[in-house]
Amino acid sequence: MYKAPRGTFDILPQEHPYWKYVEEKAASLCQLYGYQPLSTPIFEDAQVFTKTVAGGTDIVDKEMYIFQDKSGQELALRAEGTAPVCRAYVEHGLFNLPQPVKLYYIGPAFRYERPQSGRYRQHHQFGFEALGEADPALDAEVVEMARHFFSSLGLSQFIIQLNSIGCRLCRPGYLELLKQNYSGYADRLCPDCKVRLVKNPLRLLDCKKASCQEMTGAAPKITDYLCHECQLHFQSVQKYLGLMRILFELNPRLVRGLDYYTRTVFEVEPRENGGQTALGGGGRYDNLIEELGGKPTPAVGFATGLERIILNLKKQRLDIPALPGPDVFIAYLEGEAKTEAMKLASDLRKAGIGVIMATGDKSLRAQMRQADSLEIAYALILGEQEIRKRNVMLRDMRSGEQKTVPCAEIAGFLKQPKV
C-alpha cells in the first residue's frame, strides 16, 4: 500500500477547519497592516537558498531537496520563505515602488529532516516581510504583528524573545572575541560545539548542554559589542515595543538559525514547551537582497509554521469554527420520485441553496440517518403523494417538525433568514 512520503501528511477534511481558521486570520492580519500577498514557485534556482541561507547551517548543508531538471539546472524545493520573496523583489523591480514594500506568503517549505511532532519534511509557513526600509519602527511593527497574530488566534501563552546580533561592521570583531573566549577550553566543549567553534561560532551561544552553558554564561554578550549604529537601532526597537506595550524578554543568547540575519532577531515560543518549541521567528536581514544581486536594501520579516500553530490550538482546546456545508438534504422514495428529486436539487442549487442529494436507492430510513449524520438543517422528502400534488415534505431536522410545501415555494422558503 502506498503511503504519503515520510515526514509529509494528508490534511483530511476534519483537519481543514484548523487550516482555514489560521489562513483567514493570517490574511486579515496582513490586510490590517497593509501587507500584500505574494506567491512564489515551490522550487527555485538552488542558489537562491545556498547563497543566502549560507553554509554552516544544517538547512543548506544537509536538509535541502536539491535536484537537477532535465536541462541539468540545479533546482531546490523551497527551503524557507524569505529568500524567494527577496528574489521576486529584485526580479520584478519592486524597489521602484514606494518603500517599504510589504508582502506576505503562505505556502509549503521542504527540509529533509527526521520527522517528529511539529517537525516535518513538508511544512507550511506563513511569513511577512517589509522590504526597503531600515527604520527600527518597522522592526517593532513586525514584532507587534507577530504578537497580534498569535493573540488573534487565541494563543495567549507565548513569550517573545529579542536580541540584536549586530551587522557586518561589528559582528566579525565580536565573533573573534567569542572564538578566543572559547578556544581556551575547546576540549571541554561538546562535540557539536567543537564544530560550531570553527563553522558558526554564534551558535555556541544557544547550545543546550549544561556543560556548554556554563561557558556561555561567562562568554561576552554580543549586545555589549554592538557598533554605535546597531546599539541605537536596538534601543529604538525596544523603546517602540515598550510604547506599544509589547512584552518581550531580552535574550543575549538568542541566535537565529539562518545566517542572513542582522541586528534585530526575535523568536516566539509557547510558555509551556517540550518538543519543537519555536512557534515562529524573524528579524532583520539588511544584506540578503544585495546577496541576491539587488542593490543594498534593508528589510525585516517574520515567519511561523502552521503545523505548530495548529498543534498549539489543539493543546489549548480552542473552539474552531466548522466549515459551512449545505443546509438541505433531499430524500426520495421509489418510482419517479428520484428524477423529481434531481430536478429539485438542481433548481435549488441554481437558486443558491446548498443541497446534498441522496443517492443509491436506500430506504427512506437510511436516507434520514444519512441526513442526521450530516448535521443538516432541513430534509426534503419526495414521494408519490408529494409529486402528485406538486409538493415537497419539508422536515426541520433540529425540531423534528415537518410540513408540506408547494414545490414552487420551497426555494423562497429556504432562502428566508434562519431564526
Added chain:
RNA sequence: GUGAGCGUAGCCCAGCGGUUAAGGCGCCAGGUUGUGGCCCUGGAGAUCGUGGGUUCAAAUCCCACCGUUCACCCCA
C-alpha cells in the same frame, strides 16, 4: 545524523508462547406499510507494520528493515 519507546480492522484498544484474535467508536442492513437522533438485533471489515529466525507451536520471544513518537540535533 545519534539515542530510546511504540506498531493488533477506518479510529481507540484487549490479548503478551498453545485451539475460530476480544471489545468500543464508526460503517452497512433490519427492528411494521414513507422518516433521523436513543435503544435493540444482525453483518462486513485484521496477510496481528514487513521480512527473516527460535520453537512441536508465535500477535506474543529474537534480529533486520520500514513507519511512528520522544529526546538530541536543527528549526517553523
